[in-house]
Amino acid sequence: MKIITPETILSPAQQLSGMSIAFDTHIRAIGPLHELLEQFPEAEFIETPLHSMVMPGLINPHVHLEFSGNKSTLKYGSFVEWLYSVIEHREDIIQGCDQQCMAKACDDMLRSGITTFGAVSSYAMDLETAANAKQKVIFFNEVIGSQATMADTLYDDFMSRLEASKQVQREGFQAGIAIHSPYSVHPALIKRALAHAKVHNLVTSAHYMESPAEKEWLENNSGEFEPFFKEFLKQDYSVNTSKEFLELFKEKPTLMTHVVQANDEELKQLSKDGHSVIHCPISNRLLGNGAIDLERLDANSVPWVMGTDGLSSNYALDLFEEMKIALFMHADADLMPLAKELLASATSKSAQALGLNTGEIAVGKEADLLVIDLETTPNEQLPLHLLLHGYNIKKIYINGNEVS
Numbered sequence: 534m535k536i537i538t539p540e541t542i543l544s545p546a547q548q549l550s551g552m553s554i555a556f557d558t559h560i561r562a563i564g565p566l567h568e569l570l571e572q573f574p575e576a577e578f579i580e581t582p583l584h585s586m587v588m589p590g591l592i593n594p595h596v597h598l599e600f601s602g603n604k605s606t607l608k609y610g611s612f613v614e615w616l617y618s619v620i621e622h623r624e625d626i627i628q629g630c631d632q633q634c635m636a637k638a639c640d641d642m643l644r645s646g647i648t649t650f651g652a653v654s655s656y657a658m659d660l661e662t663a664a665n666a667k668q669k670v671i672f673f674n675e676v677i678g679s680q681a682t683m684a685d686t687l688y689d690d691f692m693s694r695l696e697a698s699k700q701v702q703r704e705g706f707q708a709g710i711a712i713h714s715p716y717s718v719h720p721a722l723i724k725r726a727l728a729h730a731k732v733h734n735l736v737t738s739a740h741y742m743e744s745p746a747e748k749e750w751l752e753n754n755s756g757e758f759e760p761f762f763k764e765f766l767k768q769d770y771s772v773n774t775s776k777e778f779l780e781l782f783k784e785k786p787t788l789m790t791h792v793v794q795a796n797d798e799e800l801k802q803l804s805k806d807g808h809s810v811i812h813c814p815i816s817n818r819l820l821g822n823g824a825i826d827l828e829r830l831d832a833n834s835v836p837w838v839m840g841t842d843g844l845s846s847n848y849a850l851d852l853f854e855e856m857k858i859a860l861f862m863h864a865d866a867d868l869m870p871l872a873k874e875l876l877a878s879a880t881s882k883s884a885q886a887l888g889l890n891t892g893e894i895a896v897g898k899e900a901d902l903l904v905i906d907l908e909t910t911p912n913e914q915l916p917l918h919l920l921l922h923g924y925n926i927k928k929i930y931i932n933g934n935e936v937s
Contacts, residue, residue, distance in 0.1 A: 534576040535933065538566050539585040539904065541911050544894035545880040546873035548915055554587060556900040558933045563896060582906040582927060586915075588876075589892050590648025590901035590931065591852045592883035594671070595738065595790050595811045597843025598652050598659040601638040602630030607845055609819040612744035613757040619845065620765070626845070627658065635662040638850055643667055645851040648901040648931050649889065651788075653711045653738065653843075657694040660701070667936045669705035669901070671887060672698045673738050676726045677713040679772045684721045691726065705932065709736040712787075714743070715778035716750055716758065716771050723773075723781045731785055736887055738811075739782070742775065742799065743791035744822045751775045775799055782806060788886055790840065793817055793825045800833035809836045809886040812878070814859045816842035824862050827871075838883040839875060852879045857920045872916040904928035 534557050542549040542563075555562040555569045555576060562569055569576070603626050608618040619626075639662060642650055649669040652659055655677065663670045674695040678687035698708040710730045712718050730737045742748060749756030754770040762768040773781075775795075779802050786807035795803070803810070812825055830837050839859070841850045856875040863871060884892030891899040906925045911918070929936050 534561070534573045535579055536566070536569050536573065536576045537579040537581060537587060537902075537904070539581050539587040540583070541586040541907070541915065542894050543586055543588040543876075543915060543919070545589055545876045545892070546916055548911070548913075554894065554902075556902070556930075556933050558900060560894065560896055560898050560900050563894070579904075579928075581904055584907040584909055584911070585927070586905045586907050586911065587894060588903050588905065588919075589880040589894060589898075590903055590929065591646045591879045592649040592838075592887065592889070592892060593642060593647045593841050593850065593852055593879075594651040594788055594838060594883055594887060595813065595840035595842060596638075596642070596650050596652060596850055597655070597845060598635045598638055598662060599627055599630065599655060600843045600845035601635050602626045603845045609846075610821050612820045612822055613746050613761065615820050615846070616761065627656070632662050635659050636665070638844065639663075639666040639668065642850045643929065643936065644926070645849075645853060646903050646926050646929065647850070647852055648903075648929065649705075649884075649887075649891065651709070651738065651840075651887070654694070654698075657697060660694075660698055664701045664703065664706060668931065669889070669891075671707055671709045671736055672701070673709040673711035673736075674698055675711040675713055676722050677717050678722060679717050679719050679766060679768065681719055681721065684719055688722055688725055691722075692729075695729075707736070709738065712737065712739040714740040714747070715773040715775060716747055716762075719772050720777065720781060723778075727781060727785050737782075737785055737787040739787055739789055741778070741789040741792055742794040743817075744820065745794060748775075748794040751778075779803070779806070782808065788838070790842075791817065791822065791825070792830075793822045797829065797833060800829060800835050804834045809838060811840040812837050812859065813840045813842040813847075813855070814862050815848070815855060816846040818858075818862070819846050827863055827866065836882060836886065837878060838886050839879040853920060853923065855879075860917075860920055869914060869917055872920055875920065876916050900930055900933040902928075902930040904930075
């Protein structure tokens with residue numbers, strides 16, 4: 534048992550002072566120090582800086598480790614131009630990022646306070662890295678392929694990767710399923726993958742309504758995607774409409790990534806079927822997809838969480854940076870409420886969307902904790918300052934064990 538007494542506890546937007554936390558693998562008690570010492574007399578006392586804060590570890594539900602070798606290779610500014618550059622340089626980027634490269638991405642996430650992440654894996658080249666990561670991991674094996682003639686082969690490959698990830702036996706690692714997108718996965722593949730996810734109770738994720746090009750293709754079979762699909766896949770029309778795609782997920786709540794271009798009818802359907810949205814503001818900006826309307830998500834009762842996406846469409850895997858960018862991107866929102874909402878979206882709300890028992894400083898939750906040096910006594914605007922100033926993370930605990 535350990536006891537820590539920070540100046541401030543933030544969980545995730547409620548501030549407490551004068552309280553201590555007793556924890557082993559889980560948080561066992563929160564209260565005045567003298568009470569916890571009486572309850573746990575043999576506990577180890579953890580020293581902290583004078584102006585320390587304890588908050589939940591951050592949760593990044595959407596990252597592509599396999600593309601961590603990109604820095605300046607891919608073309609930004611337009612989703613379709615970026616996509617062409619991915620196809621042109623995909624092999625070089627993937628082959629250029631070995632286990633050490635992907636492990637560095639995991640370590641960078643850890644140093645920035647991310648104690649859990651969702652790895653969206655296209656090829657399973659990141660399985661070993663994810664299995665050995667210090668963080669908790671949801672390993673989303675991705676299904677992709679829009680041609681019916683290849684469906685069985687693609688499904689067999691997907692299942693082989695999924696079964697390999699299920700063989701990983703370590704605490705905090707679980708397999709999941711990712712459906713790439715409405716335009717890139719044949720409905721037969723989606724049905725089979727989701728049926729497997731429902732039977733085996735696996736967490737699911739998908740890209741959905743990311744770009745204007747996707748929206749135009751799904752709705753009208755035209756736009757910037759038209760020459761792309763004709764050139765590479767000999768397709769004249771989308772394999773799914775937006776409505777057909779959502780209908781496939783009706784009985785499987787899923788984390789839908791991006792959702793920048795969704796209309797109110799689609800948002801209402803997402804809410805009705807229990808889906809969540811992963812908001813990746815930096816990726817959306819770099820790929821020219823616009824900014825998601827958070828007010829419309831809230832108005833339609835669609836829960837949203839924060840993610841970084843991968844280094845193919847970001848310059849860092851840092852949720853504090855992602856939240857800061859979102860703070861400025863959504864300039865019409867009231868500043869303090871948005872800061873609090875962003876912190877919740879990267880902790881408690883993300884844990885809820887992923888079905889994890891973490892993301893809060895509360896009795897019974899797994900002890901995934903950050904100890905941060907605030908340098909001065911915090912005021913009532915702590916959530917805002919936490920996003921603005923990049924305070925030093927002094928200690929990181931996952932399931933009560935200090936990691937670095």
